[in-house]
């Protein structure tokens with residue numbers, strides 16, 4: 001393991017990802033963790049992340065000198081670099097000389113461990129107020145900028161390295177190369193961490209955790225729960241039952257995808273609960289978005305619990321108990337809810353409304369150390385179909401929050417048709433990876449006049465909401481090619497009954513959310 005010590009802001013997660021991209025396993029620990037505890041994890045190397053503080057600020061995170069004296073290779077970046085300089089007796093000044101953004105760097109020692117083979121002049125991403133003016137004793141200065149004389153240093157004998165900038169961001173040229181030089185050359189770690197290893201390791205862990213007991217897993221149709229289920233299935237397939245609640249608000253072909261493709265690829269035991277009628281009844285007459293969400297969430301939990309009780313009763317007949325619940329919690333959720341110490345509380349973020357808090361289960365969370373793109377790779381490794389592994393986000397409440405107005409069976413059918421056309425055309429145009437997702441919304445309470453054939457029509461508009469995003473927190477509207485929009489528009493108005501107008505939503509987030517409700 002390589003430990004990434006988190007000094008705040010978002011840098012640590014990015015560094016952890018980059019280390020894994022170098023095929024070395026990494027884990028994030030909070031900077032408040034005692035050094036003895038870090039060392040007890042037997043790390044092969046330690047990386048000190050950047051952070052928002054100044055080393056001289058009151059209450060700024062500090063570091064015990066012992067971390068540099070344990071013989072473990074350490075790489076400090078930005079704040080981590082300055083802390084390293086200060087703790088080891090170098091000079092860090094609050095010079096008022098700030099550097100932000102892309103900055104030219106001059107490598108002054110080309111043969112150094114970090115900068116071997118890297119051009120002497122290149123651009124890096126800086127973001128700092130304080131600056132190191134003298135390296136600690138025993139260190140060689142390896143790079144500088146116009147503003148800071150000591151922009152990088154290393155002590156090869158002690159295997160301690162540091163750079164003032166952020167090699168983990170894409171704006172830093174050769175950043176990944178420098179990180180790899182630290183890992184492979186400085187710390188002598190071999191790049192052996194692969195998706196195949198992850199699968200083997202998790203399968204062993206799941207077997208150890210679950211033993212001979214039974215487990216259940218809720219499938220939502222999304223990537224995370226599918227990959228979690230597939231992993232547990234590979235480990236203890238005989239003891240696992242998956243539950244898929246069909247609330248009737250899925251898109252065309254989605255339930256079948258889970259029922260057929262997922263089962264075919266994994267051989268998992270699946271219980272599909274057809275609850276469409278129940279959801280439609282509960283949604284009758286409801287138009288308020290929040291009320292819709294609450295109703296869907298509540299009904300979902302009821303149906304899930306009922307299915308669960310049935311599975312437990314059936315298992316009980318064979319004298320077995322169901323002790324485990326599989327969840328597709330990801331690493332960012334774990335880090336964000338508790339700093340990655342492994343004791344984080346579980347957020348109720350899965351499926352529709354989140355599962356109830358009083359569930360009497362132990363959790364099996366085989367993805368809690370993985371990032372989303374790694375989850376997709378594990379899914380691929382497990383042989384899940386591309387359509388499941390590369391699936392774009394889809395909200396738990398489904399089409400229920402994409403019909404502005406009351407949800408009825410007729411309207412759902414209509415929206416399903418329009419949505420299927422949009423997905424077909426976007427896929428045909430090769431745009432699936434480029435756009436984050438494209439909600440298709442039916443304005444069921446709006447009508448406009450049109451003309452079709454020789455007659456007047458009075459139909460509903462369909463809204464396309466294509467967005468690009470990295471994390472759904474913010475988004476921009478996607479500039480879809482006009483010919484693709486034209487094909488979608490023609491097909492929807494020709495093929496979908498009662499729709500006589502197609503419009504495109506050109507609002508970013510903020511101010512608009514991605515979904516309309």
Ligand code: XMP
Pocket residue numbers: 351352393394395396397437472473509512513514515516
């Ligand atoms: P908004 O509309 O808030 O959506 O910009 C952000 C992202 O979250 C998805 N979304 C949901 N996902 N349950 C989910 O699992 C929900 O209730 C839900 N509501 C929105 C949305 O599709 C987008 O990717």
